[in-house]
Amino acid sequence: MPKARETVLEIDLKALKHNYEYIKSKLKSNTKILAVVKAFAYGSDANEIANYLQNLEVDYFAVAYLSEGVALRDAGIKTPILVLHPQAINFKTLIERCLEPSLYNAKILNEFITIASKEKQSNYPVHIKFNTGLNRLGFGENEVDYVVSKASETSAIKVKSIFSHLAASEDLTEKAFTERQIKTFKSISEKFSNAIGYKPILHLANTSGILNYPEAHLDMVRTGIGLYGYGNSEKENEHLIPIATLKSVISQIHIIKKGETVGYNRAYKSDGLIKTATIPIGHADGIGRQYGNKKGFVTINGKKALIIGNVCMDMIMIDITDIDCHEGDEVIIFGNHPNASQFARTANTISYEIITAISQRVKRLIIDN
Structure with a gap:
């Protein structure tokens, strides 16, 4: 794809x-x-x-x-x-x-x-x-x-x-x-x-x-x-394929020094030198605030990056300190790995809620092979 x-x-x-x-x-x-x-x-x-x-x-x-x-x-x-x-x-x-x-x-x-x-x-x-x-x-x-x-x-x-x-x-x-x-x-x-x-x-x-x-x-x-x-069980999920993959990109990368904060209400405070990326998706797109502050995560180049700070209306910030990536690189929120069930579980909810919450302002791309 x-x-x-x-x-x-x-x-x-x-x-x-x-x-x-x-x-x-x-x-x-x-x-x-x-x-x-x-x-x-x-x-x-x-x-x-x-x-x-x-x-x-x-x-x-x-x-x-x-x-x-x-x-x-x-x-x-x-x-x-x-x-x-x-x-x-x-x-x-x-x-x-x-x-x-x-x-x-x-x-x-x-x-x-x-x-x-x-x-x-x-x-x-x-x-x-x-x-x-x-x-x-x-x-x-x-x-x-x-x-x-x-x-x-x-x-x-x-x-x-x-x-x-x-x-x-x-x-x-x-x-x-x-x-x-x-x-x-x-x-x-x-x-x-x-x-x-x-x-x-x-x-x-x-x-x-x-x-x-x-x-x-x-x-x-x-x-x-x-x-x-989604088959509502890990066993049945093995037989089914999620039809939807939510993707985004890295808009900007920041170096955050010890003691600096990230996002609204200064919800994340760095205890050392870290690298963050800003992604153009937020709670107006269906990624609720409950996924912030190291509960939810995205995937970049096969590696997990935790969402840090509060989720904004149009953006999330993630910790990419240990990930080799660049501005413009692709970000996977959910798809096959992780799927929406696994993503939703980080906020103690279910796949139904996250997939039906994706805003209509998010572009739909139909893949028909």
Whole structure:
């Protein structure tokens, strides 16, 4: 890959294909795949990722909010798109753009039926979310009859799928809890299908559910973080390739004498002669202040350089005392080595947070080999 000459997020579509095919290899041939491309496709580039996966014939996409779905439609995405957390104010636009809502409580269900009816819709596809333990969104198990009755008394909607979300599928110490969720969802699904008179698509497994609980694959699986190269365990990470590499360059090198300080609030005070480099990336780009003061690090020429002092809005300073490097040299924040999980761990957080935090002002460079 080319050497960086500015701060850039390289997105490797070959790695995306590898991850997609690895996940697909875990499934039965008739199990559908829903690709989660919310939050700019986990901080990468939703339009590029969705178009690439559409060409690979992925079955469904999911986004969090209406605006994300509209952007995909504007980019030419024809594949069905599930909006996971829609708001009633957006329902008319949602219908106009052929997006499919997750309906998760009585208020949202009734408001969508009302608007779909006003818009003279017939059998508009909706997805019913049930809460089986995450306690975030979803109807309760005791509300199956209510949902069926509301869906059955109108021709404006038709239930395309019912689904739930596993709370701890990556944590095998919580296996008993996850297995209860799976059992509960299967019970809900059977009751729902029998009552409504047809079988909607059933989906429950997220990336860790796909990898750890084959019995939860059902009719369709939802994969987000796995597509982007992370399997929520060191074992699975060996089979996946991070699609995004965050790179920058050395803008300036300083010699810092003993007793001198670096950065805002004089947070770093040198106890000897050191050499520092300033890098054009900061907390406005997604590298939060929690990575400063020798917690986070970057890599230059294969060597680790600690971030010193407070992270600035647009810059970080690093200790390069023992590294042979020059102004203009490439700097790796995360990619394959270290990956985003390893980088995030230095600040006691997770890969999801760091990759989705990368600012849209950082240039995206698509690599398609």
